[in-house]
Amino acid sequence: MSFPVVLLLVFGFVFPCLAADQQPAAASRLQHALHLADLDNWADAGPDFAAAEKMFLATGDQRNALYARLGVIRSNSGQHPLPETAAELAKDLSSNSILLADKQLRMFCLIVKGDIDGEFDSRAMREDWQEVAALARDLGDVKWQYRALAQLGIAAFYDGDLETARKNVGGALAEATKNGDAGAQIRYLTAMGTGLVQSRLFDQALPYFENVSKIAAATPDAGFPFNANEEKVTALIGLHRLDAAQRIDDDIMARAQQGNRLSHEAVALDLDAQIADSRGNREDSLALFERLIALAQAQGFTRELATGQSELSDLFRQRGDLEKAEQFARLAADSTQASGDVWFVPERLKTLAEVEVRQGKYAEADNTYDRASAFVDSLVGNYSSVLAKTAVITASSEIYTEHFSLVAQHLHEVPKAYSIVEQVRGRILADLLMSGSTRSSGAAGTEKAIAGLRIELMSPTPPREVQRVREQIFMTEQARWVTPDISILKARSHDTIGIPQVQQSLSPTTALLEYVVAYPQSYCLVITRSHARIVELPARQRIDTLTAAFLNAVKAKQSGEIEGRRLYQALLQPIPEATEKENLIVVPDGRLHLIPFDALVDGDGKYVVDSHSVTYAPSATGFVLLTKQERRARTFSHTLFAVGGVSYPGGELKQAALTRGYDPDNLTDLPASADEVETAESTVHGQSDTILLGPAATESAFKRADLAHYRYIHLAVHGFASNVDPDRSALLLRSDPAHGEDGFLQASEIVQMRFNADMVVLSACDTALGPVEGEEGIAALSRAFLLAGARSVVSTLWSIDDTFSSFLMKRFYGDLAKGAPPGIALATAKREMLRRYGQSAPPYYWAAFIIEGAAGPGVAAPVRK
Numbered sequence: 001m002s003f004p005v006v007l008l009l010v011f012g013f014v015f016p017c018l019a020a021d022q023q024p025a026a027a028s029r030l031q032h033a034l035h036l037a038d039l040d041n042w043a044d045a046g047p048d049f050a051a052a053e054k055m056f057l058a059t060g061d062q063r064n065a066l067y068a069r070l071g072v073i074r075s076n077s078g079q080h081p082l083p084e085t086a087a088e089l090a091k092d093l094s095s096n097s098i099l100l101a102d103k104q105l106r107m108f109c110l111i112v113k114g115d116i117d118g119e120f121d122s123r124a125m126r127e128d129w130q131e132v133a134a135l136a137r138d139l140g141d142v143k144w145q146y147r148a149l150a151q152l153g154i155a156a157f158y159d160g161d162l163e164t165a166r167k168n169v170g171g172a173l174a175e176a177t178k179n180g181d182a183g184a185q186i187r188y189l190t191a192m193g194t195g196l197v198q199s200r201l202f203d204q205a206l207p208y209f210e211n212v213s214k215i216a217a218a219t220p221d222a223g224f225p226f227n228a229n230e231e232k233v234t235a236l237i238g239l240h241r242l243d244a245a246q247r248i249d250d251d252i253m254a255r256a257q258q259g260n261r262l263s264h265e266a267v268a269l270d271l272d273a274q275i276a277d278s279r280g281n282r283e284d285s286l287a288l289f290e291r292l293i294a295l296a297q298a299q300g301f302t303r304e305l306a307t308g309q310s311e312l313s314d315l316f317r318q319r320g321d322l323e324k325a326e327q328f329a330r331l332a333a334d335s336t337q338a339s340g341d342v343w344f345v346p347e348r349l350k351t352l353a354e355v356e357v358r359q360g361k362y363a364e365a366d367n368t369y370d371r372a373s374a375f376v377d378s379l380v381g382n383y384s385s386v387l388a389k390t391a392v393i394t395a396s397s398e399i400y401t402e403h404f405s406l407v408a409q410h411l412h413e414v415p416k417a418y419s420i421v422e423q424v425r426g427r428i429l430a431d432l433l434m435s436g437s438t439r440s441s442g443a444a445g446t447e448k449a450i451a452g453l454r455i456e457l458m459s460p461t462p463p464r465e466v467q468r469v470r471e472q473i474f475m476t477e478q479a480r481w482v483t484p485d486i487s488i489l490k491a492r493s494h495d496t497i498g499i500p501q502v503q504q505s506l507s508p509t510t511a512l513l514e515y516v517v518a519y520p521q522s523y524c525l526v527i528t529r530s531h532a533r534i535v536e537l538p539a540r541q542r543i544d545t546l547t548a549a550f551l552n553a554v555k556a557k558q559s560g561e562i563e564g565r566r567l568y569q570a571l572l573q574p575i576p577e578a579t580e581k582e583n584l585i586v587v588p589d590g591r592l593h594l595i596p597f598d599a600l601v602d603g604d605g606k607y608v609v610d611s612h613s614v615t616y617a618p619s620a621t622g623f624v625l626l627t628k629q630e631r632r633a634r635t636f637s638h639t640l641f642a643v644g645g646v647s648y649p650g651g652e653l654k655q656a657a658l659t660r661g662y663d664p665d666n667l668t669d670l671p672a673s674a675d676e677v678e679t680a681e682s683t684v685h686g687q688s689d690t691i692l693l694g695p696a697a698t699e700s701a702f703k704r705a706d707l708a709h710y711r712y713i714h715l716a717v718h719g720f721a722s723n724v725d726p727d728r729s730a731l732l733l734r735s736d737p738a739h740g741e742d743g744f745l746q747a748s749e750i751v752q753m754r755f756n757a758d759m760v761v762l763s764a765c766d767t768a769l770g771p772v773e774g775e776e777g778i779a780a781l782s783r784a785f786l787l788a789g790a791r792s793v794v795s796t797l798w799s800i801d802d803t804f805s806s807f808l809m810k811r812f813y814g815d816l817a818k819g820a821p822p823g824i825a826l827a828t829a830k831r832e833m834l835r836r837y838g839q840s841a842p843p844y845y846w847a848a849f850i851i852e853g854a855a856g857p858g859v860a861a862p863v864r865k
Contacts, residue, residue: 226252263299263304310332310336314351506529586617639685683813698735708754751787794851812826
């Protein structure tokens with residue numbers, strides 16, 4: 001059976017008896033048009049739909065003429081005002097006798113209307129696709145059941161329901177892939193990539209658009225994937241790859257104008273204006289946005305209209321015309337709410353608040369930021385999955401940073417400033433600790449399938465086959481959208497821990513320093529047992545410059561004395577409490593996640609670690625909750641689970657690492673790691689300790705262990721950090737192909753496990769690194785262990801030296817066993833290393849180790865059973 005005939009059966013065509021010379025021609029044109037439409041290539045389908053309509057009308061076939069006319073409407077939808085076209089279709093659906101009687105034809109009409117409504121009215125779009133789903137079930141049409149499910153997911157995205165969007169679109173993509181449905185794959189991979197772009201996860205979005213291009217290129221008649229390329233340009237602008245963005249946008253504009261695709265021409269104008277603005281060409285950008293607004297108003301492109309109004313507001317603000325800036329900001333916020341795009345409302349309100357601040361309307365701006373925050377909080381609170389919460393927080397972080405700055409600088413209300421930043425900072429961990437979580441059995445199956453595919457890459461494989469398996473891995477990974485690795489049990493509004501509760505959790509010798517890195521001023525919220533206040537610090541640009549210089553010096557194995565002193569002067573010297581208190585709890589922001597505060601150099605030329613212990617926390621709320629858990633009475637049937645002495649066979653393992661996107665250059669054996677593990681075991685010895693050394697240190701053995709009943713977990717292995725996709729950050733153990741494990745213990749697998757440990761030590765490279773996800777913090781391997789239940793995690797900020805690491809860990813466990821809190825024990829171990837090695841131990845060798853979470857009670861002398 002040919003593909004066009006299959007399409008006819010899918011759409012349920014029943015052709016009347018036509019004249020012999022007209023039947024094949026009409027049918028053929030309609031078949032070809034539907035084939036193109038099925039691939040989401042409506043533009044190229046237009047001429048065939050138009051020709052078929054004329055032929056069917058000439059023979060009096062009203063039913064199939066209506067089919068073809070609906071195709072013409074959809075193909076030319078960008079050439080006419082969308083609200084008018086949608087209203088015309090709504091009238092037909094309620095009054096046309098054929099559409100009322102013919103379920104198949106009615107479903108096609110609703111598909112057309114659903115696509116058009118999706119451009120400007122999410123409520124009507126949802127109603128359209130709900131009826132499509134019902135009709136598809138009645139007709140037994142499996143394809144349009146899952147396609148309708150995905151479209152309802154996109155409507156949910158516009159409504160701000162990211163979790164439903166993720167599940168629906170991910171489920172439809174899985175069905176489309178299974179059924180070889182190229183058109184649906186193109187559309188829903190684009191939708192997934194778009195979600196990541198809106199979350200500002202630009203690097204993670206690009207592979208989706210690249211896969212769309214591959215599918216479209218391999219599928220005859222698929223046409224040019226406008227939507228995917230438009231979103232790809234947005235991602236490239238976000239990554240400041242402006243030349244690449246301009247080349248693609250020029251191509252989009254040329255194709256849109258050639259095909260009279262006005263909606264895509266509007267998007268191309270918007271992108272062109274954004275590129276011009278990013279290059280500093282303000283006048284060109286202004287002219288382009290004005291053209292966009294005129295086109296959007298004429299055609300009823302509500303979303304493009306709101307975008308243009310918002311961007312014009314920014315341009316007028318830059319020019320100092322604040323009256324016009326406020327006017328367009330309000331118009332943009334109103335247009336966005338009118339279109340039903342709840343997801344975009346907070347960003348539009350943020351733009352309005354920024355203009356109000358510039359005009360000195362601080363109370364009005366405070367109220368506007370509160371409105372934006374309320375939208376964001378309702379979105380985050382309604383989601384249970386980590387992915388959904390992270391996406392919203394990452395996209396909305398600047399709202400909270402700017403609001404904090406307003407309140408700190410102009411309203412001087414410390415409790416309110418605190419509540420603003422704590423509303424989102426470290427939100428996922430805080431919600432999990434307050435509400436609990438569930439692990440998906442489906443997620444475990446997904447990770448198993450991915451591991452099996454990676455095992456395939458470990459054997460000698462031709463390049464073409466390697467590419468095939470990689471693409472299969474990518475598609476399998478999309479199941480994570482349907483079966484999230486971890487979900488928060490309660491979806492509810494977030495309750496922050498108040499300043500008084502934080503103060504009660506602090507000892508008299510402790511200060512909590514919560515940083516807000518912003519422009520034009522940064523801040524530190526200082527909380528001690530007796531008071532709370534806000535300290536002004538240098539602007540983000542200055543702090544980022546000093547941070548980069550310090551890290552460059554430290555990673556070059558220099559003393560970093562000059563750079564460390566300058567950074568100390570910026571971050572700690574303005575805060576007297578940082579000198580007065582012996583123990584510092586640091587809640588970092590932005591690039592401050594990447595630096596060890598204890599390696600900064602004070603006014604006396606000494607490292608901070610000489611006089612202070614430093615512990616890190618994702619938020620003040622997270623610190624209090626972790627500390628409360630640490631203080632609860634718990635029993636452990638085992639003391640230590642440790643892994644080390646793993647042999648890393650050269651060529652095979654390096655190839656495996658390379659095929660997974662990791663850097664294999666430093667993948668050598670760690671001979672001192674076995675000694676490190678044995679030292680830890682002898683120090684905190686218990687009768688039922690578990691030590692996995694050498695060949696026994698497999699990923700499957702680690703996963704099979706009863707990890708929730710161990711007090712301490714120590715992993716002295718290689719680690720990889722992914723700055724693009726945090727789920728791919730991994731610890732490297734031995735592979736176990738017989739049990740379907742490839743040896744790469746990824747973050748996506750760790751969060752599905754159950755830990756109850758007082759402390760997890762990740763004596764591996766880069767385990768505290770990952771992409772910074774706005775106010776949610778850094779997506780590192782250490783966070784995966786905290787999400788899985790660990791109270792505190794020792795991790796590393798860069799590659800570590802095997803020998804020095806072993807020395808440090810020996811001293812650390814020695815002090816821990818004497819009863820020192822983990823933060824104190826780590827600081828003491830670093831001081832001992834400095835005393836032992838002096839200038840031979842610059843910060844590179846000891847400062848990489850940091851501790852995050854509860855730095856609560858230390859270890860009592862072990863009780864032998």
